[in-house]
Amino acid sequence: MEPKAPRITDVARLAGVSTATVSRALSKPETVAESTRNTVLAAAEKTGYRVNLSARNLRRQRTGAIVVLVPNIGNPFFSEILAGIETALSESDINMLVVDTRQAHMKPQLVLEYLHATRADGIIALDGSLPDAILSVASSGAGAPPIIFACEWTPKGEFSSVRANNTHGGELAVAHLAGLGHRTIGMITGPDDNVLTHARSKGAAQGLAERGLTLDPAHVFAGDFSLDAGALAAQAWLELSQRPSALFCQSDQMAFGFISELARHGISVPGDVSIVGFDDIAIAQRFIPALTTVRQPRKKLGLSAARLLIEHIGTHSSPAIETTILEVELIVRDSTRAFAG
Amino acid sequence: MEPKAPRITDVARLAGVSTATVSRALSKPETVAESTRNTVLAAAEKTGYRVNLSARNLRRQRTGAIVVLVPNIGNPFFSEILAGIETALSESDINMLVVDTRQAHMKPQLVLEYLHATRADGIIALDGSLPDAILSVASSGAGAPPIIFACEWTPKGEFSSVRANNTHGGELAVAHLAGLGHRTIGMITGPDDNVLTHARSKGAAQGLAERGLTLDPAHVFAGDFSLDAGALAAQAWLELSQRPSALFCQSDQMAFGFISELARHGISVPGDVSIVGFDDIAIAQRFIPALTTVRQPRKKLGLSAARLLIEHIGTHSSPAIETTILEVELIVRDSTRAFAG
DNA sequence: AAGCTTTATGTAATCGATTGCAGTGCAGCA
DNA sequence: TGCTGCACTGCAATCGATTACATAAAGCTT
Incomplete structure (x- = not known):
């Protein structure tokens, strides 16, 4: 009755290969022979197989998600930045976890807990005035997730950021x-x-x-x-x-x-x-x-920040602090007029 | 140099108990003796232990996250609903994955990929006009994640929803x-x-x-x-x-x-x-x-939808279709005036 | 033709926590 | 004393995929 989700072994059996080959055919296609790959792909298609992300992430030692700290999710100013981030992420296979830090300022402990618990692969902060306790998460050594500031930044400049001029x-x-x-x-x-x-x-x-x-x-x-x-x-x-x-x-x-x-x-x-x-x-x-x-350029701010973060995550090194500054533009409309004395 | 994240075995060793006991002390406190529990808690505290969610989710067969499908994340109308959802979720230990479906209408395939059960325990859709292919994910039998419509709903009414009057x-x-x-x-x-x-x-x-x-x-x-x-x-x-x-x-x-x-x-x-x-x-x-x-009541729409979804996830049954209707209110300001002939 | 690469695949350990089942010890009871 | 029941705790299997290492087959070189 209940059709259990197919696992990698099911695909392997159907394709007549080992699970290792299935795994490779799916995530590193160039390492398996074309004929095998086709067989595997067909089997995967037929069984309706989807990789189990918890299992993959456990094995790969990542979480497949980044956390975006937003000062106020209801503010339209931020939502366009989020849209930019989303666009960049959709090119990779990373998810976006959105957290509103309005609570954070009252209860840093809570957000801190969240960051720890969720063990995100990276953090984008739209809020430059995060409590020190939270920042320390990101600066705490080699295992810590990289953090990028978008739009705002920290006065001391210890972190990479993407901002407007x-x-x-x-x-x-x-x-x-x-x-x-x-x-x-x-x-x-x-x-x-x-x-x-x-x-x-x-x-x-x-x-x-x-x-x-x-x-x-x-x-x-x-x-x-x-x-x-x-x-x-x-x-x-x-x-x-x-x-x-x-x-x-x-x-x-x-x-x-x-x-x-x-x-x-x-x-x-x-x-x-x-x-x-x-x-x-x-x-x-x-x-x-x-x-x-x-x-x-709000969308671009989000986009650039996310791309930079993805890069940091990919290299897994702790790269130099980069500051990207995007240009702004004056849009003249009707709320200004020549001084009339 | 690199301080590996402590695992449950580290805590167990320090506390002088088995990993099973540590696990229980942390997630089902009432099942271990008080003295043991204290020892374990102290050890956990000392090592700075955080459970690895990938491992937990793999074992528990859940993902600890829900997906929210937003038609346009840049629209201020939706962001307040998101804020409501976020509030409800912060009471549980579930995360919010936000996806903008503007792309979805062009590439249902892409969003479909997102919704698979391995990624989300449930779905909140703010978009009533999702392609059929996407809806079918949610209606496809027992293993499928529950879906709740917030704000909008589907004409055929096959899903639970929370909406305004x-x-x-x-x-x-x-x-x-x-x-x-x-x-x-x-x-x-x-x-x-x-x-x-x-x-x-x-x-x-x-x-x-x-x-x-x-x-x-x-x-x-x-x-x-x-x-x-x-x-x-x-x-x-x-x-x-x-x-x-x-x-x-x-x-x-x-x-x-x-x-x-x-x-x-x-x-x-x-x-x-x-x-x-x-x-x-x-x-x-x-x-x-x-x-x-x-x-x-936008915030409340999000809040209610999230609570309902959490309930569905918790019971893990496929409950009856519920429709919650929230009242609206006329706010009279300055854009209306008595007809002047 | 022997020896060396290269390519393709399989075997099995591993990621870290949870949990069914079994075992231990102690209190209660006849 | 012997037995039952309860409260705790430990052992070890398990979740599903990835990947280091081993192996096998095929291609090249001289």
Whole structure:
């Protein structure tokens, strides 16, 4: 009644060869004679054989899976990166285990346990501010799984990473605004301790300095990349006696929150204030106004990170730390306008 | 130099017991004497032992992972469902393998390969329109992994599913519009062959009929839930000689696309036309105007589906087909307004 | 034609944990 | 005292595939 899954011995028997030959015919085809290979393949086809991954992984001493640590799986910004990773993985035979680290920050122990227990072949971290305990897993000697940071990275730079040129992005943003004639340019940042925040802020500061402008600390609002942070910044902006005529938001989400909150108070973008975002998530082109923003190649970030990781896993060596930086691009839409005095 | 991962025999030796006892102390604590258990636990702690999942899974004949089939991982609508699934799974010791089926529609073979029993103990499908070849995996007898549909479902109803009350949602949407005095109400639908489209359309039709209104076929635009589909519908709407004064969009994304395209032609929402969306994704409350929409309990959808699946896996029987329907809720915001004649 | 490669295949150990079955020791009971 | 039952623990088979090593056959070389 219950048709047991066929095993390699079943295929071997049917093909009249040993299990070793079946195994080789399937995973190293070039090492068996063509005629044998065909016989085996036919037998495998006929029995409907699928290799048992637990058995293979046990023997091969791998798990066939990598873990992706995502700060917030519900955030559309990350999901496109995941899509990139997925694409790269589908070229190999590695699976993707997705873990949301929102819990991790409260309970590092839990994620740590997970990483240990699952013994992944590798880790991609989209979250640069992982607790030290978790990072130490990856740096603990030769048996440890390789880890790659995508998008974010660690300040100390002990790990390979693939990231966008955030500094340049910050510069592009303010350069665009300055080019439109704006002289007082404000900014909403990400979290204080975040590497992206630093890089984008640094780029912005450079860009302003090169154009003889300065950033008034009163015009800098601390955010956290979220919609709500943008809305809060808007409230702070409204209370300013001297308002900047343009604002660089370090994420699209904050830009939306900001514009939205302003709209509720009758203030228009770009009429009253020009806004540049960062990321270029899908909705940016359909927001009202369509958002001028710095595009990050998100899919490519994921793709590159995964490819790099696969390579590390393959060589099984502990390769040099590589930092890949992908270029960003300014997408000009309708949320910015020339300064009207 | 290279500190090999400790195995169960290492723990056994240190604790002065057999591997059988160690195994039992760890997974069935109540079956070993308390003193022994403590010794074993201490030894496990000391060696830093972690069970090797490949070995365990091989022996237990399971994989410890489920596969989630997502139509488009980049779509924010799905990611919240994933978050729900993740939450449910973190209570058990099952992992989540995420697969994007965009490729699947081109290459069912590829996804099929994924689903085989050796890889997953169960499947959650967020995509109701999977190719038959894939569905047949799940219905192929006793050894097959159980499958649960979340959000979408199959028309023939051969599988358990957890879904929102889409019909009621459609009714709520048009009831709200009708209640505001709108008499000509249009609609943007999802794909023709999609179960959600049918359910929402049916609910809308019922709601209209109960209020003595009818749906003019000329006011129905065929979409596919995407931003672009909404924009295309807007172009069609613009060419209408007799335009409906209100529109029910079967997804928030289409609503955004529609409103955005209209805005580019100087038509205002809700001034000129009222819009109701469906889903209540995060950006809805910050769109301009904030979107009136039907909220689906997305996180709960994922949570429930995962719990149901875990139960199916646990009992290992092939239980009756269960359909869980979660209620939806109308969220009134700023994109709808009383009909002004 | 002997000796040396090369190629193809088989044999059997191995990966690490789980678990059915058997054995041991001790308490309870007649 | 002898027997039964229970609570623990150990032995060893087992899950299914991979692969080091051995072997055999065929091809080459001189």
